[in-house]
Amino acid sequence: MWGIFLESVVIFKNYMGFDQNGYLAGIYLFMLLYLWLTEKDKRIKAVLVYAPTVILLLFFCPLFRKAFVRILDDSETYYRLLWLLQMSLVSAYGMIKLCGRHRRIGLVLMCAAVIVCGDFVYDSENITKAENAYHLPQDAVDIVDLVEPEEGRITILVPADLIYYIRQYSTNIELPYGREMLIARWDYWHDMYMAMEQAKVIDTASFVELARTYPCAYIVLSEDRQMKEPLTGYGYALYDRVGEYLIYKDMETDIATVK
């Protein structure tokens, strides 16, 4: 039980970003305490103070966590219980109750506190200038535009950094393996993925034999991907180039690949 409790503490700390100097949790806990002491409207107190407190206690309760994980059969989403606290809502209410009599100065102080204790969402490494209306990398869009058949579907083999995007642009393109291979903790295994991504130097003969079992109509490779022998020696032709990617077309299974 103690171990489960400590796990909940770790989840709480990760959620609150303590390791990245995020202290919004400090504001929230202070405001929750402040509202405990000062809120006079019993109904608002029940919804914004008592209920979140009970949920917070449940979050750290080992028995509750065991039941939650058992029922949902998923321990990775336990942190979402903290969404029920609606920290920003409770914190904002408490802050205004504390500073509301000095509206303008209070607003400046409140915003400054949030800025200092929080983290700016738009400087996240996952947010970049959109390259097109799809919000997908332009290379992925260009590659699909080049290889997509007018009718039917084809299978293509692409490097790991394009896997997320290809089928967000067109579902007429199928992949031998998908995003499931890129999440290490999911622990999937796929021979094509091993041949494509895990080998330091691609063994062309076995690689081509494997690719033709799907069959992959096109193979997209980074230009710096090392291979024992060039694909052009195995019935492939260099079809086009998009950015740093080289697109090879399988000339031997050209027609049969369109489903």
Place this chain on the structure above:
Amino acid sequence: MLHILSLLFWLLIIPYCIGLIPARYITADKKDPGVVLLSGYFLMWSLFEVIAIPAVFWVKYNNFTKASICFMVVSLLCAAAGLWLTYRMHKTQGTSRSVRGPGALFKPLPPAQRIEWVLFFILLGVQLYMSVSHASFDGDDAYYVVESLIAQQADVMYRILPYTGRPTDPDIRHALAVFPMWIAYVAVKSDIHATIVSHVVMPLVLIPLSYLVYYEIGRILFCRRGEADGSVFHSENLPVFMCVMAFFQIFGNVSIYTNETFFLTRTWQGKAVAGSLVIPALFWVILRIYDGAKESRKDTGLWILLTCVNTAAGLCSSIAVFLVCILMAVTALCLAAVERDHKVVVKMAAACIPNVIYMSVYAYLAYGYLLR
């Protein structure tokens, strides 16, 4: 142009007209156009869920088109019913119970609040601009966005593996949360690629809707209470509340797990909608129902709305159903304790009936084989 008109029709006019149904049963002082629109969305999503889930599991071919046609007919009928109810109400009761016009939202701002409101709308504008001009990478898009696109391009719901394109049986946990199918519906009706609808159109709709919920919460907290608690509870603090909420969203990225991070980086995913729209909406409706004397808690429309918000949780995420049940149970017990009234628990349990049905369907589909 036709694309934009279609979007306005399906994302503004239809939800608003549908929202007139529950709004008909809400007293005039508790509703404004924002309440009607939010009510419409939650009722519309509930309808979509009730129609789409059976189609996912029990219709094998072209199940998306079949569900879309059913939903289109039902939503148009509901929108017409909303208009008809409002017309009848005007005829029989005058304007006493009717929704205040758009002026209720757009009346001239008092000079004292103008700077705060302008600041809030700048913050909102920044969030909307960033959601359109910047792409946010999230690996889950390879599942959710592709599911929407499969429905649009292949007319199939949850029967093709989004990662690879191979055929599959519906994955129960994801297939019960049909929010990506609603996005696909909007994409088909507006004839816009589902990925563009997910990444560009949805943030332009869902971010303002979330702030509309916060606005309604702010109105309850700051505009309707007596002076007994002191001078902070007046409408001048409503724009301050909105500004602080906007700052919390923009600076709430203390980890990748917070609902604020989900709100601005994965806005179009059902779980983000659950965290930033459905759960705050529960707070809003519960606060609204229990705002004031016991006699004023009999607004049927608010109880319909509470039930719809609970139902909409299932559209967003299977886990959200479980989460909102916990929130409802804990809040009901706390309210029952402070009110010394056990009926609170009974009433709020009744509002959770859709969640119980949802969880029963989940259990049947996931573990039904044990009974056979």
